[in-house]
Amino acid sequence: MVEKMRQDQQRKERTRSFAILGVCVLIVAALIGTASWKAIQSNNEKKERAAKAITELGKAAAAADCDAILTKPTDKSQTHISAPQPITYADAPPSFGPHRPAAAPFGRPFYGADDRPEVAELVHNLEHGYVIAWYDDTAAKDKAEMDNLKSIAEKYQDAQERFIAAPWHPSDGAAFPEGKHIALTRWSADDKDQADESKQRGNWQYCGSVSGEVTNDFFKKWTNDQSPEPGLM
Template identity: 45%
Template sequence: MAKTAKTDRQAVIEQMRKKQKSAERRRGTVIVVVCVLVALAIVGIAAVPIIKDKLDERELSNTALADLGSAASACEKITTKKAEGNQEHVPVGTEVDYPDSPPAFGKHWNEAGVAPAPFARKFYTTEDRPEIEALVHNLEHGYTILWYDETIADDDDALADVQAIAEKFDGDSLRDKFIAAPWQKSDDDEGTFPEGQHVALTHWSAGGVGETDTTKQVGVWQYCSAPSGEAVEDFVKKYPYFDSPEPDAM
C-alpha cells in the first residue's frame, strides 16, 4: 500500500509539472503574440504617413498643372523692369548685389557644373538650392523660376503643391526650362517679398521673341500669396523660354 501511495504522489506531481509547463508555454505564446501585435502596430503607425504621402503624390501627379495649388487670382499683376547684365559673367564665388527680391536678371556666375544649375533638376529645397548667382544664369537661358519663401517651406501642403508644379516640367524639351527654389534666410540681405506674398515667378525677357536688341530686355515678376499652377501656366505661355537672351542654351 505504501508503495502504491508513493506512486500515486509521483503521478500527481508529474501531472502538476506538465500543467505548469503547459501554462508557461501558453503564457510565453501570449507574450510573443502581444509583442508581435505591438510591433506591427508601431510599424503600421509609422507607415501611415508614408503611404499617405505616396497617395498624395500620385494624386498630384495626375492633376493638371492649372489645377494645382491656388487659382491665379492668388497672384498680383505681372510687372517688368529694364534688364541689364546680359553676358556679364563674374568669377564663381563672387557675391552679386541684386536690387530686386528675387532677381530676374543681372550679372551671374558662369562655370560648367556650377552655373547655370543643371537642366534636369526642377525642384530645390533649403538644403540643396544653388546660389542665386548660378540661378540668374538659368534666367538668362530662358528659365522661369518659382521662388518660395519660408512660409511655404514650412507648410507641407503648400510645399507639395510647389513640388508638383515643378514636376510638370520634368521633361527633356527646352520648353521644360523651369526651376522651383527657396528664397532663404541667407537671402534676406537681398530683400524680402512684398507683404502677404510668399511666391514669386521671375523671367528674363529678351523684350520679345527673336529680339536681339539688348536695350529692350526686361526682367519679369509676378508675386503670389500661394503656389498657383494656373498662374505658372499663364506666365510661361506669356513668357516662354524662347523669349530670353540665350534661348538655345541649356
C-alpha cells in the same frame, strides 16, 4: 550602229536608275517627315497635358492673392562673374543681372533649403529662358504648398520645359512684398534681337499662395525664343 545602240541602252538604264533613286529619296523623306511630324505632335500633346494638369494644382488664380505681372528694363548686364567674387541684386528675387559662368543643371526641377544652387547660378538659368518659382521660408513650412509646387516643377520637367522651383532665404536679400510668399521670375527679350540688351526685360509675379493656374499663365507668356540666349542648355 551597235555602239550607238549600246550607248542608248546605257542612257536608258541610267535614267531608270536615277528615277528609282529619286522615288526612294522621296519615300525616305516622306517617312522621315511623317515621323518628325508625329514626334512634334506627340511632344506638343504632352506639353498640353502637363499644362492642363498644372492648372489644377494649388489654389485657383482668384484665391491665390497674386499681384499683376511686373515688368521693367534690365540693368543691361549679362556679365559672367566667377566665384568667390560676390554678386548682389537689387531685386528680391532677381530676374536678370550678372551671374556665374555655369547655370544650375536642367535635371533638378525642385530645390529644397539645403541643396539650392547659388542665386547667381539660377540667374544664369533665367538668361536661357527658364521660369523660376521662388518660395520664402513661410511657404517652405507649409507642406501642402510645397507638395503642389514640387508637383508643378516635376510636371514641367516631364514635358521638357524650362522651370525650376527654389527657396529664397532672408540671407539672399530683401523679403518679398508683405503677404507674398511665392515669386515667379522670367528674363525675357525681343525675339527678333535677343542680344540687344536695351530690348531685354525682367518680369515678376508675386503671389500669396501656390497657384498652378497663375504659374502656367506666367510660363506660357513667353517662348524660349524670347530669351537673351535661347536654345542653349
